[in-house]
Amino acid sequence: MRLAPFRILLGLFCLLVAVWLVMPTLVIIPMSFNEKKSLAFPPSGFSWQWYENFFTNPDWLTSFFNSLRVAGLVAVAATLIGTLAALGLSRMKHSGAGLLRAILITPMIVPGVVLAIGIYAVYLDYHLVGTTTGFVIAHTMLAIPFVIIAVSASLEVFDVRLETAAASLGADRFTAFRTVTLPLIAPGILSGLLFAFVTSFDEIIIALFITSPYLKTLPVQIFTSITRDADPTVTAVGTIIFIATTLVISAGLIISSKSTRG
Amino acid sequence: MAASNSKERGAAIDIKAATKRYGKFTALDDVSLHIEPGEFMTLLGPSGSGKTTTLNVVAGFTDLTSGDLAVGGKSIVALPAHKRNIGVVFQHYALFPHMTVGKNVAYPLALRGMDKQARDRHVARALDMVKMADFAHRYPAELSGGQQQRVALARAIVFDPPLLLMDEPLGALDKKLREWLQLEIKRIHRELGTTFVYVTHDQEEALVLSDRIAVFNQGRIEQVGTGRQLYDEPATLFVAKFIGESTSLRGDAQTSGGETSLTIAGQKVVAGGKLASGQKPVVLLRPEKLSLARTNTPPAAGQNSLTGHVSEAIYLGSGSKYQVTLGDGSVAIVRATLEATPFSIGDRVDLRWSVVDAKLLADDDRADMTMT
Numbered sequence: 017m018r019l020a021p022f023r024i025l026l027g028l029f030c031l032l033v034a035v036w037l038v039m040p041t042l043v044i045i046p047m048s049f050n051e052k053k054s055l056a057f058p059p060s061g062f063s064w065q066w067y068e069n070f071f072t073n074p075d076w077l078t079s080f081f082n083s084l085r086v087a088g089l090v091a092v093a094a095t096l097i098g099t100l101a102a103l104g105l106s107r108m109k110h111s112g113a114g115l116l117r118a119i120l121i122t123p124m125i126v127p128g129v130v131l132a133i134g135i136y137a138v139y140l141d142y143h144l145v146g147t148t149t150g151f152v153i154a155h156t157m158l159a160i161p162f163v164i165i166a167v168s169a170s171l172e173v174f175d176v177r178l179e180t181a182a183a184s185l186g187a188d189r190f191t192a193f194r195t196v197t198l199p200l201i202a203p204g205i206l207s208g209l210l211f212a213f214v215t216s217f218d219e220i221i222i223a224l225f226i227t228s229p230y231l232k233t234l235p236v237q238i239f240t241s242i243t244r245d246a247d248p249t250v251t252a253v254g255t256i257i258f259i260a261t262t263l264v265i266s267a268g269l270i271i272s273s274k275s276t277r278g
Numbered sequence: 279m280a281a282s283n284s285k286e287r288g289a290a291i292d293i294k295a296a297t298k299r300y301g302k303f304t305a306l307d308d309v310s311l312h313i314e315p316g317e318f319m320t321l322l323g324p325s326g327s328g329k330t331t332t333l334n335v336v337a338g339f340t341d342l343t344s345g346d347l348a349v350g351g352k353s354i355v356a357l358p359a360h361k362r363n364i365g366v367v368f369q370h371y372a373l374f375p376h377m378t379v380g381k382n383v384a385y386p387l388a389l390r391g392m393d394k395q396a397r398d399r400h401v402a403r404a405l406d407m408v409k410m411a412d413f414a415h416r417y418p419a420e421l422s423g424g425q426q427q428r429v430a431l432a433r434a435i436v437f438d439p440p441l442l443l444m445d446e447p448l449g450a451l452d453k454k455l456r457e458w459l460q461l462e463i464k465r466i467h468r469e470l471g472t473t474f475v476y477v478t479h480d481q482e483e484a485l486v487l488s489d490r491i492a493v494f495n496q497g498r499i500e501q502v503g504t505g506r507q508l509y510d511e512p513a514t515l516f517v518a519k520f521i522g523e524s525t526s527l528r529g530d531a532q533t534s535g536g537e538t539s540l541t542i543a544g545q546k547v548v549a550g551g552k553l554a555s556g557q558k559p560v561v562l563l564r565p566e567k568l569s570l571a572r573t574n575t576p577p578a579a580g581q582n583s584l585t586g587h588v589s590e591a592i593y594l595g596s597g598s599k600y601q602v603t604l605g606d607g608s609v610a611i612v613r614a615t616l617e618a619t620p621f622s623i624g625d626r627v628d629l630r631w632s633v634v635d636a637k638l639l640a641d642d643d644r645a646d647m648t649m650t
Contacts, residue, residue, distance in 0.1 A: 177368065178374060182360075183358075184339075185437070196374055200376055
């Protein structure tokens with residue numbers, strides 16, 4: 017009982033931190049229904065006009081589909097490469113495996129701006145600025161580490177001896193992989209795929225460097241729109257992306273937690 | 279399954295001069311072994327003795343450094359594991375967790391392109407044989423260890439392989455279940471007529487199951503024989519100590535004629551036969567060949583006698599077991615029948631045995647390191 021005041025203080029502090037963490041996200045939801053063309057908070061009135069604008073304005077729709085296309089291609093490429101890399105790393109017996117894994121994870125650690133400068137410099141020479149190929153290559157590099165981590169977690173709980181058992185029953189290496197390994201690590205691959213998609217879909221730093229008037233992704237469109245004219249459409253877009261990514265990431269987390277439980 | 283065709287279902291195995299080296303370590307050192315069609319052969323030995331390496335070589339999981347391996351008269355050294363058509367049962371079950379019991383057992387049949395109807399028939403028969411027919415729709419995680427191992431056994435025999443390999447299949451199970459499954463495995467071997475090669479470090483299990491046992495030690499086979507041969511006529515001290523209980527006596531040796539005599543703490547005992555020169559003799563005695571007598575009674579003709587005192591007396595129901603500490607400090611293990619005179623701890627006794635029941639073997643310090 018003597019501890020009660022302390023406990024109340026602790027509770028308040030936790031609440032404060034929680035509010036601090038989710039506030040920026042939650043602020044955009046009421047703002048997206050603002051009646052006036054203003055980003056002032058709190059908003060006034062209620063209207064769907066900014067959602068309407070998003071779905072009718074070709075600038076917004078084009079950039080949305082650009083992002084969807086890039087992220088879709090990145091998800092497939094990064095999942096393929098990352099899964100193979102994770103498999104290779106898990107079968108490596110010598111000490112080089114740890115070093116190689118560290119190298120493959122670096123895009124996650126290196127500051128985005130640094131990567132962006134490097135990528136921009138190279139892309140200028142190879143005319144990749146403002147191209148889908150350019151976006152896919154850059155984003156795939158960023159997404160591969162997420163796939164490697166997700167698939168490696170699955171492989172860690174996968175019993176390699178099952179492949180030996182499959183061989184004794186008549187399965188060649190590819191058949192054993194297809195019928196035994198793949199179904200058992202599928203949850204890890206799927207969650208890697210989702211993380212790869214999201215990584216590309218909301219990437220902004222590199223995208224700002226390599227964008228062009230002909231190819232803008234959604235985050236770039238949001239950024240230019242909010243800096244040029246205070247268009248509240250960004251809050252409607254933000255709300256849509258927030259809800260969509262929350263769903264996707266939750267799905268990913270649920271899937272990967274199921275896989276580690278075996 | 280008729281008994282007449284049962285021999286044809288099993289294949290003969292010939293391991294010829296098999297050697298496996300890992301860098302400087304020799305896991306298998308020039309091992310040769312012939313296994314008859316339909317035989318139940320157990321590879322017995324302590325861990326690291328080469329028994330599991332031998333099994334992995336036959337299964338195709340490990341390549342030989344040199345030597346040959348034939349199943350049914352044909353060399354299979356060059357064949358990868360998935361083309362060998364050999365059933366394998368693992369200690370860790372290795373059931374596929376994402377498939378039901380039925381799917382697990384059907385797996386090797388599906389790989390062989392068998393149609394659904396025939397597959398179902400074979401799966402039902404195999405599950406029937408291991409008494410798991412009611413579990414076809416369960417997943418492995420829903421089964422106990424013993425049940426999982428029975429499913430693994432069904433999966434390994436469902437495609438009628440001429441040879442079944444088992445790598446300590448009961449190692450992870452408790453004693454009671456293990457004893458019951460041993461009898462089940464014996465029954466299945468009898469019904470199938472397939473050649474079984476069974477790896478274990480448990481000598482009792484080897485005696486219960488096997489037609490013949492190959493005793494492994496340090497990458498070599500010490501002796502191959504029936505359980506009775508290994509127990510009664512061990513070729514080496516290692517085999518003698520690994521199979522069953524025994525007492526080994528050492529002392530100053532003298533040979534005269536066809537006999538060797540040992541002087542132990544001032545008392546002399548004799549054993550038939552003699553060893554090659556340079557070998558240090560050990561007299562090996564099995565517990566049931568020994569008897570205890572009061573020190574004031576004279577030994578019968580042809581009996582050896584050593585004086586000691588009882589250091590442990592255990593009543594076992596079917597008889598008694600004694601430990602007798604001898605004059606040189608060594609300890610003898612004696613099994614006495616219910617009819618024999620009982621002794622208690624501290625009693626001075628004479629340890630007696632017939633000269634013909636003693637086995638003369640060459641001493642070997644490797645033999646002592648293997649007791650588990």
